Amino acid sequence: MKRLVIALLFVGLVAGGLGLTVGDGTDAEREAAVPALALTRLHGSGEVHLAQATSAETPTLLWFWAPWCPVCNGEAPKIQKLAEQTGGKLAVVAIGGRDDLANAPEFAAQHGLTAPTLLFDESMQVWAHYRIPGQPGAVLLDRDGREQQRWQGAFDSNLALRAAEAL
Structure with missing residues (x-):
């Protein structure tokens, strides 16, 4: 007994x-899941907190890139297309790093990156938080800001969209 x-x-x-x-x-839970870090906005001016850039309405894909990275240069048009064609099922946030901020606008312009939210993490704090060892990398967050899946290196953006739809 x-x-x-x-x-x-x-x-x-x-x-x-x-x-x-x-x-x-x-909201408090979401802010705890997504780090309360401010990043430089490439389109517009000033900084934006990552928790504000990610969407509570949909899953969010964080795509980590560097301006000098050949694989990132190859993936950038796919990221633009993904951000344009999600049909509201996925928010796309592109986070540059591993370089000087001064080199980021040329990368964005060269690839016509307008649809994803474009941020730059010169301090590499967000990269460290998500343990991104190299670029490109991607992290899929659910609606609560919790990591659900990750890819390192080149990845299939269709897989990311299907994974987001499954959440």
């Missing part, structure tokens, strides 16, 4: 702990 009581207490504690970790999608 004592073992049964102990087992039931243990199950109750585990269930209670799980209940505390399951979120309701509140």
